[in-house]
Amino acid sequence: MVYNVTDGLGWCYVAYCNASCKVEVHSSSCPTTPIPSTTASSTTAVLSTTTKPTVSTSVPPITPTSTSTSTPSTTPTPDCSDVNPPRKNGESWKTDNCTTATCINGTVTISTCPPVQQPICANGRQVVEVYDDDGCCPHYDCQCVCSGIGGSHTTFDGKTYSFSKNCSYYLVKEIITKYNLTIIVNYNDCDSSDTFCSQALIVIYKSYMIVLTQLMISGKATNVVYVNQKQIYPAYSNSDLRLTSTDMLIRLEIPEISTTVVYRGTSFSIDLPNSLFGGNTEGQCGELPDHLTPDPYLNPIQ
Template structure:
């Protein structure tokens, strides 16, 4: 037992008693001494079959962590797939398929992929869109391809612009890629036309995914899972089993077409730009991400499609590097083959932020609050990617525009204003101030009025002209009230009141039954036959 003196100083518990004082320490009262011991964490290193480095996942107390593998499924080109656990395969069929689906519904999350023919022979397909279902949302990430390729994002059928955010998700569109982040389940879905990826945490989805992305459990042996739960020997055969019926593609609802003959072996002399994958450009990424599947896919695409199609394999590998927090500036090394041209008002960055700051302070604050609430591990807060961004010294005007501005000034119509530009709102003159880079408004300056003398039969009144009080002479039978003239009234002060009122003294009427009669002034008593009111 602690003696009373020591206990009073050091112990509030019995001798030998142990308790938790916070998440990461254990306290013990031992012979009058207060002993603090840090919680011991057992950390076991793991090897991920997908070749990616494991990530730290902290427990609820934030004291200890364990390692988990990342579940990142991706596809690119015509197209080539890599499952969550790193199984590589190719699948060239059009129609719509389940990419990711929960075996046992827990988070109400699934992803479909729509493939279309991208060459006249029908032997090669390309991803057209990803369809993400979450809660009561349907999000479509797609592209309109023509003379100019345009990214399109739809949320429950409504087109959204550069950025979209609410309590459930954040969507960004930086020109090259569209990215959907769902913080609650830590899911990230990316699409840029020839490249797509789905990233989910193993903590929430372990052993509970199926579809073309396979099962998220760090085991490649069960990646080729069919709808009936059996494992196919070939993931390419498995992929077709996940076809779904879609109303606008009736040709996809029948039996599978006979398999097309595989392309005859060809010796490809030109493997450019694929060699960049094995070059020093990706040296740092080679240490953590296996490059061989991407290199083989690149050579296949260059041989059987186009050189530009080979760029998608490099983009895919670069995406995996970015997911591992490795920034690679690779496009210049292709000597223009894989160049990406941004709009005139933006510049290309290989590692820009996934969510950019705007002139909308409330939008920026909402995003910051989400990051603070979700902690430092939040993927959307700390990730980066290539895209088109505002030049240095310029800011995106709003999350719903694609306009870069040098100052965050907005006019009354909500549109941006240039530095030094002036405009008028009511009785205020506003300017986009060059010093504060913001809108500064001041009351309209009024010139000093010269003395005004009225003639006989007139009275001096104050009228507001262009926001300035202007002394004006009016006839005695005209009352000016709220800047409006009332003929036949006289302004009279009301004792004890700040404002007077107009008292009717006469009225002006048109003589009835006379074509274009002249106006006549009648006495107050005569007005009652036309208007019984006597004052305003």
Template sequence: MGQDGVLLRIVTKGAKYARNHNLHGETWTENCLVRTCFNGTVTTTTPNNISIPVCANGMPAVQVPNTCYQYACPCECMGWGDPHYVTFDGKYYAFQGNCTYVLVQEIIKKYNFSVHIKNYYCDMTHGLACPESLTIYYKSHTIYLKQTRNPTVNTVIVNGKEKTPTISTADFTITSTGIQVTVDIPKINAQITFAGMNFVVNLPYSLFYNNTEGQCGVCDNVTDNDCRLPNGQVQNCVNTAEAWKVISTKTKSTTTTTTKYCPCDKKIHTPTGFAAAIVFKDCHEYYPPENFYEACKYDVCNMKNATGCFSLESYATLCAKMSVCVDWRNSTNGLCVQKYTMACGPKVEETCNSKYNEKFVSCESGVCQVVKEGCFCPNGTTLFNTDTDICTPFCGKYKTCGRPGDKWQMNCQNCECRTESMGPVCEPVTCSTPEPCNRAGYEITTVDCCAQCGK
């Protein structure tokens, strides 16, 4: 057997083969490691020429999928509050537009992917805008996300039909923690998170390098060119952000307003500012907090309400992504407290449906193995299914799905077993208005959850 054949067998059988055959001085690569056989002993080393780039956005470089030692900077665009933006390459700006805008789209269409954001004036007095909804376009799909607060209600509409997460298709997965809704697109390794006043768009550098445009800028690890017009000209970020307005053929907004800025004391101390400075200290080494702190002061100064909380919420989301869990809300003197159970809970919560758990909760993909802030069932109880808020210590008490299409009634709700959610979807029983009950011997009674006039 020639030398090439010997090396092939070495690579195939690895260290065990090398030790058994005492191949002195032979070197090969196996599982991304350099292995050398000397005197019957295999030593393992890593290449000494690994290049890890410094990321302009302050994020740590990540390994390119399906490679050994190639690293690239993640392209992460985020926005929050009234609203504040950080581009893919880390450039911060504030923009008060009252329309639908292109956050990101491909310059050369490869995946038919784009994200639009719709803003509205949440403070007409000062001309300040806030995010209202997010729309994701991928292939032939349209995914619409909206959140209202007090109470928090997430609306998810896929291709014109309202859905309840968790949803899994061949092209995407949608999950929710009650506070955040996340859309994962595995084929292009994209992730979009929306929490009403906050959004994050994550794209892989390896697939989208120098091929993005919009309010999120260019994914190329260069900050200076992030604010560009559709014609490619670089200008002031506020000017270029307005240029990415989506013009509807149905209605055109002609409303204009002037943003009024009030001077802020640079030494301003607020409950939210205190939380940013103290509670988040463990996260500072992973991502600098300055943009979020400045945005927080801006909101507290101009809007005089709790919108500063959204700066901290965005920073906490970023910290959780880097495995730094920050339970920050109780440090804001009640200003940012809302009803939630965990600062860093599971992205996909376990339910009474074992098949659902096997597919979503126990999966090893990036879709499942992260933590999120959200509303979760207390310890000792389990969520009945993703369509209800029922937490039960006895899953067997409730009917779980049998065959798709099965229907039943429970707690005055009509339920149906649906494939898309791998569990029952329930809606309140619809009742007609009862006739006047003024006949002798008759009274209003409840039959099948509906009020009726009867004996």
């Protein structure tokens, strides 16, 4: 209802806003009883009265309710001002080696290492857990080990074969040089007494030549190590190499490329990371991780 008035001459006028937002005016003779204005039923009673068709009415001007049509302002995305130093929305930063913080709409969220799935190793070996350079987030890598004892060899992909020629030949050689690693085995003829017959490993890495071999000292076969033609006595380490030994073996570790070589005089093992050398090796240890059986006469040096 817009208004409900009388002209003082016995006629009442009621105006309503209809469903189409138009003002409808109804006129009728005023009842002798005052019109209650508190209930809908009394209002209906007024409208049900016969309307006087010839009455001219003057509708008072209707002032529409003021509405705001201004364009809504764009609210800036909140930054993270509670941290020190303050961070912008979307900015990420390291809180320590293992967690990363990100500002998202004014809230700091913390994320840790992503989940990783264990691979299925093509060579049938078990996977090993390897950590990133920061020592935090681990990932899985396949064990890629080449080994030999006497004339029997086991390649990176798990194949075995025999080869015991008196010569030097490549065990591991990069097809495309990336890490400057080459490993050579050298079989020597037995001495005249036929009691001492050894194999020597030559590991070439960067500017180093490491020779792992055996010498007869006081009638006993003894493991010895040479680095760039100078004998060293493990434990020994520098910025690139780490050498340790026991009475039975010598262990060479190259941390930068996660490579380990173990020498026992008549046997050896070479452990390379698949993530660095996969598909890029040739020689008696074969190519990893493909299932390739190496040719025993592949890449002889002499």
